[in-house]
Amino acid sequence: MIEAFDVCKSFRSGRGQVAALDHVSITIMKGRLFVVAGRSGSGKTTLLNCIGTLEKPETGRISCAGIDITHLSRRAAAKFRRKQTGFVFQSANLVSYLTVRENIALPLELNAWSNDARNRRVDALLDTVCLRGMGAAMPQELSGGETQRVAFARAIAHQPAILLADEPTASLDSATGRQLIQLMQALVRESACTLIAATHDPDLIAAASETLYLKDGRKVGQL
Amino acid sequence: MRFGFLIKTAWHYVRRSYRSTMVLGLMVFAAVGCLVFLSALAVGTNDAMIRNSVGLFSGHIAGVSLPSGTTPERLMVDGTAGVLIRNEAVANIGQPGGTRTETVRIIGVAPLEEKKLTALWKKTLAGRYLEPGQPEIYLSRPLAQNLRVSVGDGLQIKLESWPTATLFTVSGLYQTGVSQLDYGLAFCPAQVLPESGAAVSAAIFLKEGIAAEPVIKIYQQRFDSAHFLPWRKFMPDLKQLIDLNYVSMTIVMILVFGVVSLGIACAFVIFILKSMREFGILKAIGMRSSEIVMLIVLQVIMLTLTASLAGTAAGAGAVAWLSGTGIDLSSLTSHNPYFVVSGVIFPRLTPFSACLPAVMAVFFGALAAIWPSIFVIRKSAADILRSI
Ligand SMILES: Nc1ncnc2c1ncn2[C@@H]1O[C@H](COP(=O)(O)OP(=O)(O)OP(=O)(O)O)[C@@H](O)[C@H]1O
Ligand SMILES: [Mg+2]
Numbered sequence: 001m002i003e004a005f006d007v008c009k010s011f012r013s014g015r016g017q018v019a020a021l022d023h024v025s026i027t028i029m030k031g032r033l034f035v036v037a038g039r040s041g042s043g044k045t046t047l048l049n050c051i052g053t054l055e056k057p058e059t060g061r062i063s064c065a066g067i068d069i070t071h072l073s074r075r076a077a078a079k080f081r082r083k084q085t086g087f088v089f090q091s092a093n094l095v096s097y098l099t100v101r102e103n104i105a106l107p108l109e110l111n112a113w114s115n116d117a118r119n120r121r122v123d124a125l126l127d128t129v130c131l132r133g134m135g136a137a138m139p140q141e142l143s144g145g146e147t148q149r150v151a152f153a154r155a156i157a158h159q160p161a162i163l164l165a166d167e168p169t170a171s172l173d174s175a176t177g178r179q180l181i182q183l184m185q186a187l188v189r190e191s192a193c194t195l196i197a198a199t200h201d202p203d204l205i206a207a208a209s210e211t212l213y214l215k216d217g218r219k220v221g222q223l
Numbered sequence: 224m225r226f227g228f229l230i231k232t233a234w235h236y237v238r239r240s241y242r243s244t245m246v247l248g249l250m251v252f253a254a255v256g257c258l259v260f261l262s263a264l265a266v267g268t269n270d271a272m273i274r275n276s277v278g279l280f281s282g283h284i285a286g287v288s289l290p291s292g293t294t295p296e297r298l299m300v301d302g303t304a305g306v307l308i309r310n311e312a313v314a315n316i317g318q319p320g321g322t323r324t325e326t327v328r329i330i331g332v333a334p335l336e337e338k339k340l341t342a343l344w345k346k347t348l349a350g351r352y353l354e355p356g357q358p359e360i361y362l363s364r365p366l367a368q369n370l371r372v373s374v375g376d377g378l379q380i381k382l383e384s385w386p387t388a389t390l391f392t393v394s395g396l397y398q399t400g401v402s403q404l405d406y407g408l409a410f411c412p413a414q415v416l417p418e419s420g421a422a423v424s425a426a427i428f429l430k431e432g433i434a435a436e437p438v439i440k441i442y443q444q445r446f447d448s449a450h451f452l453p454w455r456k457f458m459p460d461l462k463q464l465i466d467l468n469y470v471s472m473t474i475v476m477i478l479v480f481g482v483v484s485l486g487i488a489c490a491f492v493i494f495i496l497k498s499m500r501e502f503g504i505l506k507a508i509g510m511r512s513s514e515i516v517m518l519i520v521l522q523v524i525m526l527t528l529t530a531s532l533a534g535t536a537a538g539a540g541a542v543a544w545l546s547g548t549g550i551d552l553s554s555l556t557s558h559n560p561y562f563v564v565s566g567v568i569f570p571r572l573t574p575f576s577a578c579l580p581a582v583m584a585v586f587f588g589a590l591a592a593i594w595p596s597i598f599v600i601r602k603s604a605a606d607i608l609r610s611i
Contacts, residue, residue: 045609054507054605075511082509089608095501097239098232107508109228138239154508 002028002051002162002194007060009046009217020046021057022217028196028210030161033188035205036198038214044198045090047214048164051196052085053077064162082110086155088165093151094139100126100150101135107158125153129183145176152180156187163187165197169204181207229514233521236498237529243497244526247490251530251588252537254483255580258476259538262576265472267546267568269465272561276461277454280343280404282307282426284435285457286442289423289449295336298425300441302433305340307333310413310421315381316360316370319390323370327409329360329380331416340428343397343404350374350395353412359394362409367396385417427451461561480583487527487584488591494526495519495595502599503607512600519596520589527588531581539577542570 009021020043028034036044049055051062053069062070069080081087086107094103104125108118126132129149139147148168155163165184169177181204188195188209197204205211213221237244277283286298295306310331317324334353338344344352353361360378372378374393381388391411399405429435435453442451455462502515510518546569553566599607 049605052507054603054608078506078509078511080509081507085509087507089504089507093504095504097236097498097501102235106505109225110509112225 001030001066002026002062002064002196004047004051004062005060007047007050007057007062009043009050009055009057019217021050023060024214024217024219025060026212026219026222028194030194031188031192032209033185033195033197033207035208035211036196036214037200037205037211038220039200041216042214043217044214045166046217048166048196048198051162052087052164053080082107083158084161086158086160086163088148088151088155088163088168090167090170093147094142094154096139098139099135100131100137100139100142103139103150104154104157106154107160111158113158121157125157129153144171145173145179148172148176148180149183152183156193159191159193161193163193163195165195167199167201168197169199169201174203177201178203225514229518229521233518233525236501236522237525240494240497243494247487247494247526248530248533250483250487250490251527251584252534254480254487255531255534255584256537256541258479258580258583259535259572259577260541260570262472262476262579263538263542263570263572264550264568265468266573266576267550267570269468270571271565271568272461272465273454275342275561275565276401276458277428278340278342279346279399279401280341280426281454281457282340283429283454284425284427284439284442284451285454286425286427286446286449286451287422289425289446291421291423293423293425293446295425297445298427298442300438302430302438303427304430305336305428307336307340307426307428308413309424309426310416311424312382312384312416312421314383314409316378316409318370318372319377319379321371325366325370327362327366327407329382329409329411329416331413331421332410334412341426343399343410346397346399347395348398350393353394353410355412356414357394357412358389358391358415360391360409360411361395361397362393363405364396364398365405366407366409367393380411382417389415391415464561476579476583480580480587484583484587484591487587491523491588491591492595495522495592496598499599499607499610503602503604506599506604507608515599516596519592519599523588523592524585527585528581531584534584535577535581538580539572542572545570 004024004026007021007024008019010017010019024047036047038044046055050057053072057070061068064084072080095106101122104122105118108121113121122135126135129152131146131149134146142150152168169180172180184195185207187193199205211223212219293308295308298306311328313326314329315324315326332353334355338352348364353359360380367373370378372393374395376393378391378393379388380391427438429438439451439453442449505515549567549569551567555566
């Protein structure tokens with residue numbers, strides 16, 4: 001279970017102080033597909049980043065499985081990300097100088113999986129995302145949809161407890177997008193992974209078990 | 224820290240960033256290669272000056288006050304290439320019946336052996352060098368001019384310890400440009416120089432790369448009343464010049480590398496920051512800061528090490544090629560007393576000159592990695608990813 005309580009985060013920018021998250025509180029049950037929806041600039045990415053310890057909220061508290069993750073040291077935060085989370089970013093997901101295989105293997109390398117286990121896992125993941133035979137390709141040789149599928153495979157490779165996906169379908173056509181949504185639904189069904197996705201995509205919102213609506217950093221609804 | 228993984232990842236980056244790796248590598252390669260060659264040239268120049276200076280007459284070690292009857296064999300030890308024994312006495316010389324006389328050190332030499340080991344005879348301007356057993360005298364042109372004699376003229380020699388004057392014939396005239404040799408000295412075959420009262424000295428020549436001091440130590444145990452001096456002591460001017468050469472070579476290296484490394488450093492910063500996005504991703508998926516720094520350092524070291532090893536090899540290749548034929552700089556050295564015999568320079572690689580450029584390249588490369596490393600560590604993954 002992930003709990004965010006009264007989380008605030010603001011940025012100083014050319015426009016002055018911008019409240020990206022304004023007293024947001026949520027509870028996300030384990031094994032759900034939780035969607036954060038809202039207009040551009042409403043704070044979706046910021047919320048995902050705070051949950052993934054990429055950013056620190058100014059006030060408030062976020063806990064994951066009862067552990068406060070807002071006050072982790074840098075090192076502990078890196079460990080939390082390495083072990084517990086997987087990320088799918090909106091774009092620019094893959095390490096450009098590593099092949100598809102090497103990209104998917106990254107979290108496994110960081111978590112010190114053995115060679116054998118790693119190879120087997122990467123093979124299985126390539127099958128899951130229907131990219132068997134593409135292991136040796138470089139990221140720049142992939143289409144947008146293939147890139148997002150590789151990113152998804154990398155994000156779930158080490159079987160994290162939380163998967164954070166920031167507009168995973170935004171750069172895809174609706175058919176390819178639906179394919180990815182199905183993959184995500186299957187993941188949530190088959191493992192106990194909690195999937196938190198930021199999106200404007202109605203298909204993804206429809207697939208969600210729960211949706212949070214944000215506007216100007218404030219929670220305006222939850223379904 | 225997973226070293227194998229980091230090395231693999233760094234290697235993929237260096238190898239697959241083909242163009243930037245090539246450009247940067249070429250820069251390091253050229254800088255290191257040039258510096259290796261330049262430093263070998265400086266060493267070769269020093270070698271040539273030493274070879275010229277000691278090879279003219281003095282040898283690497285000068286022995287004085289040796290017991291009379293000392294043979295060259297007594298002075299041959301490990302590391303010596305040859306030994307010349309000389310007798311010397313102070314004498315008044317002048318034309319028979321003439322009014323001009325000069326007080327000189329007259330040195331009795333073994334002409335055939337001298338010709339093998341020294342180059343003074345090559346400096347003959349008129350006449351010829353001495354022949355064994357002949358009552359001949361070989362003197363410098365300035366001295367001959369003072370005495371108003373030329374080749375074939377007779378010269379009377381009167382030693383302090385040997386009151387009757389002896390008549391010698393001038394066999395040849397020389398000039399070296401080295402004032403110690405061109406003024407106050409004259410040579411004759413040792414057999415015709417009366418032995419009584421003559422001091423015995425030795426010129427000892429060492430093999431390439433042999434230090435004088437250990438050899439002197441052996442001699443001092445053998446001859447307790449004699450004195451032995453290395454060339455550094457009796458040619459302090461040459462020693463200073465060589466030290467100066469080394470200092471200026473090191474300064475040039477540091478300056479050249481200072482400038483080059485500034486360029487390299489800037490290029491490296493770009494090389495690293497160009498993959499900022501990748502560092503952001505790696506941070507986001509849980510790579511530790513220490514691992515990221517290690518990754519950056521490994522990337523830089525891999526590139527500089529490979530390029531500078533290749534540069535060292537290329538520089539060493541050029542040195543090897545030219546050390547056979549030598550570089551003829553006679554036109555630049557013909558009036559220089561430190562190059563009296565030959566102006567050909569044979570570049571030589573010493574461990575120091577071979578390693579320093581590569582070490583400096585790696586050092587400055589690693590230095591250049593500091594700023595981007597700090598930058599990558601300080602910036603949060605969210606900031607990095609958002610800024611792309
Ligand atoms: N580093 C930053 N500096 C200044 N302002 C920022 C920074 N990061 C985010 N913001 C601002 O915070 C607000 C929320 O940004 P956020 O990226 O979370 O929105 P979003 O909902 O993900 O938008 P989008 O759908 O366009 O991705 C925006 O107004 C944005 O301009
Ligand atoms: Mg966003």
